[in-house]
Amino acid sequence: MSSVFEDPAVPPAGRGVVVGLWTRRAVLTLGAVLPVIALFNVLGQQPKETTGWAAAGSVTLSAPATVRGGLMFQSRVEVTAAETIDHPRLVLDDGWLEGMQISSIEPQPAREASRDGRVVLSYDRLRAGERLIVWVQSQVDPTDPGRRRAGLTLQDATTDLVRVDRTLTILP
């Protein structure tokens, strides 16, 4: 019979038992950090708003700065024209599409093109005071984690008007 049963009055608190207990407690305490930081949105999905201004208008990007593989999320681009923009174009950084599945872009652009490796979405004329809101629904490719530039530039034809910088972190 095992020595544990030999003298029930003496608790089996050998070094191994104590070390095992404290290791277990340490692992649990360390593990508790993860849900806590998740509660503070460090692990992604919560949208963050970034706004860029210029004389011609403003651009507000509302999208998560951190996402996890497989997640579906929404990016919202709001353009408010202070002056008339004849040929409004949204030039997206590569992080918008690299390792992403784009479910939909609404409203759909009148034209899509590529300029120097960046996707350009062209919309109809925006008069002073008008707003253009574009919703992009995406899903993260789970096999492609990393950090990417996911900002955008508002252009009038080929002239840069407003720049919004953003980095997107994709957690594994």
Add this chain to the structure above:
Amino acid sequence: MDLVLRTVFVFFLILIVTRAVGRRELSSLEPFDLILLVVIGDLVQQGVTQSDYSLTGTTTVIVTIALLVVATAYLSFRFKRLRPLLEGEPILLISNGEVLRRNLRRQRLTVQELEAEARLQAIESLRDVRYAVLETNGKISFLAASGASG
């Protein structure tokens, strides 16, 4: 954030559901019990992780569940009053050799099922049993009457 909140919600939902359906489903795997367990397992995954395929998400959910299990076990250990709520209480099914049919009925157990459980523990007849207790984990423990074998 929502991942942790969904995990906490589902953990307590399952706790409530398993406490509500009764403990016989916990230990047995009859066809209907199997349906309950399999369907819960599948739906829980969809509800908690949704479209999340990431290791970060999986680790967060596993750690959250582990912490909730430890926390509820500690609360149950530390506060006696919480024990019936979190774990339930043992239920006497046979007392002094007499089958308590009312308790069996409450747990949706038949005498035949009780006899089957007794046979699994090498007890030939319920007449040989002094006490049978439905434990909180859904298993039935038998205490043989003095002089009875098995």
